[in-house]
Amino acid sequence: MAALIPNVIAMKEQFISAIFETIYMTLFSAVIAGVLGLAVGILLVVTQPGGILEDRVSYSILDKIVNLLRSIPFIILLAVISPLTNFLVGTTVGTTASLVPLIFGIFPFYARQIQNALLDVDRGVVEAAESMGSSPAEIIWRIYLREGLGDIIRVSIVTIISLIGLTTMAGAIGSGGLGDVAISIGYARFENDITITATIVILIMVFIVQTFGDWLARRVERY
Template identity: 45%
Template sequence: MRDLFVQWLTEITAPYWHSPLSIDQFVTALQETFHMVFFAMLFGTLWGFIQAVILLVTRPEGIMPNRAVYHLLNPIVNALRSLPFIILLIAAIPLTKFLVGTSIGTWAAIVPLTIYVGPYIGRLIETSLLEVNAGIVESAQAMGASPLQIIFKFIIPEARSSLILNLTTATISLIGATAMAGAVGAGGIGDLAISYGYQRFDTSVVILTVIVLLILVQLVQSLGDWLSKIR
């Protein structure tokens, strides 16, 4: 299927494609970008959700206040969020080598991408959950709901639209980070822009990667807006 798609795309663009970059390389870079975004979002969302729930319930006015846990986790999240991604890429190399055996390639990039997006998603999810009217939580407690029931049956359903929009924002931020990961040989669209656009002075490749990233961002935002309106 992939080979047929590449062949079809090559035939269509042949009269207009005058770059040393082949269509096959371009499609491969797209696949690598999707791969990094999907798995980093998957792992980052799991991490962020756990983090957000813990911060939500243990905060001083939460349903299970715990000052020790809250004041330990909160600064850790803030510290991770404050790291510029390009520095995080380098700082995470030892951990990346330990987990995946290499510091180069798509799978290697997923490790720092997850570390980058996890705390960010956690804060976004926490913000969405905090927007839920306190009266809903009080009503759930009055009905005898357990903390888990309050979270999964009352708070999360009420925050659904906000959660989707915030996860959309995180996905768009992650797409930008995957492009930056190309600077360390992670592959993807960013790697094309650096290897062919910057290092070989091919402006057309840079323009192409920018257009593709803009289209991806627009598609993700449109999908997120649509999903948030579904009830």
């Protein structure tokens, strides 16, 4: 191993730390962005024209906000919201500081994915629940979320995989993690074994997330 990846071995503690930093960024931003994205996605579905809580003004505002945030390239978003990042965490550099742009970068994407997943729920089932006097909250919980759970899991996995990619991009501003190691050390110092090893570790993370997500989605759909 020392002959294949000498530079990785020489900085193994820093490399291991970078792995945990990537996991930290992914998990924390996934949880917060997941809650925001799920809420916004549900609101988009229920307030759209013909929705169970139709509100054209609210839908139009939410729709435009999601489209606007999705249209901003992430590398530019890092700079645009740096004042907000500094206000919230006191710095614009580091692993914790990266959580703010990561959340803003991924939750609009997730919201749109949730919207699409819930729109696949059979409209007839929703109408039947309405005719039986179910409240909007009951329809959201018992129909939209339960019936669409398999698709929700699948789009969640796609979102987490995209988020892992964004954590590596955040490494360009010194956020830490595998992206930072690959760019600031591997690429900048021409130590290719570091860059290649970081890439392999990221691919392994993606494989684990994808495999677990596919298994969970299949298991949910059996019941």
